Amino acid sequence: MSATEREINRVSDLLNQTSQMKIPYEKGKRYLFIGCGSSYNLGYTVSSVLNRHRIPSFVRSAGSVLATNNLPDLNPETDVAVLISRTGESTETVLVLDRLRKSGVYTIGVTCQKDSSIVKNSDRAFLFDFAYEESVVMTGSFAAILDALLGPFQPVNLSERAIAVLEASKRVIAxxxxxxxxxxVFLGYDALLGLSKEGALKLQEMALESVDYNEPLEYRHGPKSTLTASSLVLVQSQGTDYENALVHELKGYGAEVIVVGKEGDIVVGSSNSDELPLRILPVLWLGYQKAISKGLNPDQPKNLSKTVVI
Structure with missing residues (x-):
């Protein structure tokens, strides 16, 4: 069994641990999330949830901050920067951390790697060393860190549900x-757009595939022209009538469509929880299986390493 497959299959165990490891958010504070790649997508997803709950939040890629100084005006008295790096050593994120600390902004580091630069240099660090991964592609640790970052807005232990969702994902994808x-193609709104962006990245990294991501109804405005009978659309659905109508339309073009949601092909979400960390499971399994179907080794993706050092 590959490292990637093992790390997808252990998500249930990881979520059992993160259910007791929730990151708190304070009233009167603003939160800035910084990351690269999957870590940026984590920040995008969590920032959307915080804003929905009226906690002011921003998200920036570390690269955009370095290249263009793309930061909101920050106040050291009220602003908190959350810097996410699975390995704790991504060059862009480490450099932005240094810049923010020098400006007096309180920093929180989030990583799976103990003794890393993120741990050493942040004012406070949340260490997910139990989610450390051998694989190059971020898989199970994405779900675990997302669960913890959602803090009080994801209060449910998702460990048992993760088993059911992963099994359902395997059946549908088989x-x-x-x-x-x-x-x-990966479609979703708000926090689900962040997960759709991550879905596109997984298929690129593991399976070297052509991908798109978008908001569901925006997909009608041009991108749908690229659909063929060889297209698969994964909709991270909120179950609205508009989304359901779009699914029907996309199937009419001959595309395969998988709906992930409360009434989807893969059921995720309940009255107690949006179960956002579970929505990534079908995506991870799809990327892994597509790579295997092409004879690729998902543990050794082309041109990639665990840490981007520049």
Whole structure:
């Protein structure tokens, strides 16, 4: 079994641990999330949830901050920067951390790597060393860190549900002719757009595939012209009538469609929880299985390493 497969299959165990490890948010504070790649997508997703709950939040890629100084005006008295790096050593994130600390902004580091630069140089660090991954591609640790970062807005232990959602994902994806599919589209709104962005990244990293991500109804405005019978659309649905109508339309073009949601092909979400960390499981399994169907080694993705050092 590959490291990637093991790390996807252990998500239930990780979520059992993060259920007791929630990051707190203070009233009167603003939160700035910084990261690269999957870590940026984590920040995007969490920032959307915080704003929905009226906690002011921003998200920036570390690269955009370095290249263009793309930061909101920050107040050291009220602003908190949350810097996410699985390895704790991504060059862009480490450099932005140094810049923020020099400006007096309180910094929180989030990483899986003990003794890393993020741990050593942040004012406070949340260490997910139990979610450390051998694989290059971020998989199970994404779900674990997301669960913790959602803090009080994800109060439910999702460990048992993770088993059911992963098994459902395996059944649905096993029915697909993956060798025939060569175009993968991920759709969702708000926090689910962050997960859709992550879905596109997983198919690029693991399976070297052509991908799109977008808001569901925006997909009608041009991008749908690229759909073929070899396209797969994964909709991170909120179950609205508009989204359901779009699903029907996309199927009419001959595309394969998987709906993830409370009434989806893969059921995620309940009255007690949006279960956002579980919505990444179908995506992880899809990327892994597509890579295997092409004879690729998902543990050694092309041109990639665990840490981007520049």
């Amino acid at each position: 029915r697909l002719d993956l060798k025939r599919l060569n175009h993968f």
